[in-house]
Amino acid sequence: MKIAIPVENKTLEANVSTVFGRANYFLIYDTEREESVFVDNLAQSSAGGAGIKAAQTVVDQKVNALLTPRLGENAADILEAAGIKIYQAINASARKNIDAFGDGKLSLLDEVHAGFHEHGDN
């Protein structure tokens, strides 16, 4: 299966990004072939709705699961609509997360934040 992980750098040793929508890259990892591909996150410089554009990127990579420490509401809606399972990443490297996922140690993400797509009205 294919999994996506938001990462800060283009290596397996890179830390999982603390944000999803504005992560630097997405690691797309094929668990059977043990192959990794790093995809630029074009949503990073978005004025708004970065989570949606980032989710679109992940969906287009046809992954089965996303490992992320947190996720906004809009992005979660899109990933769910695409049938992608969302798991809670641990605060460690991408490789450690892949291993933990393989060992069945990651749980499904149960908390989705409301997002930061306000307009600074106050």
Place this chain on the structure above:
Amino acid sequence: MKIAVLSGKGGAGKTLVAVNLASVAKKSTYIDCDIEEPNGHLFFKPQAVREEEVAVLIPQVNHDLCDGCRRCIDFCRYNALAYIKERLIVLAELCHSCGGCNLVCPQNALAEIERPIGKIQTGISDPVTVKTGFLNIGEASGVPIIKQLLAGLETTADSLTIIDSPPGSACNVMESVKEADYCILVAEPTIFGVHNLNLVYELVKLFNKPFGVVINKCLETENPAEKFCVENNINILARIPFDRELGLLNSNAEIAVRKKEEYREKFSALLNTVAKEVRHEAAAYSQR
């Protein structure tokens, strides 16, 4: 004459000033642009209220015509569109109603439909016409409501319109002051108050609006807001004392000038000062 009343934070006294200024004029229109939490109507208790809906246009997808080219997705700056499982989806709350997706679609697969985001109530509290904007809970932007509130206003020299702006200095506030002839900045005499005053001070300078400051809740002690005004050469239009009676009237949603002659005189004086400033500005502008 259109006068906007604004402040960098909530609770400084915008509505106190706006409601009482509108009430000392022979005839006026009070417009509550604080669409997230309008409270001017609680003071005026307007009668014969008419209601109109405010809606924005958002795209609607004809899935039979959409071939998934994604030009609309690439065009949308707000990422309000996504293509999931061979279906285009619209994230309505993120749409800014620019209509661009519709324009770039080569298949004519997009149409525009109305999405209600709030309402406007218009009523009378003699001699004040009271217009209030309400943004539906959960909506991100009230700008379209403010646009509709301020559209088609009378602009004669002797008609008075008081615009009660939202707090802060973001899009909502900018929209509410765009058409104003003059801005009244309401500030509290504290260091925090000065910080917030500075936000709206920067804003009115950016918009090149003539303006003056009303300092609310003044004590005999040190007054940082007054100091800020002096240092920046800002005209202080009035100082409202920290007055228990005024505070009590206001917290009971009473209009102070309708209850006590002393307050009527003070707010009349403020309105005269502002009217003079506006005439002065108009004259200065025509000489430029």
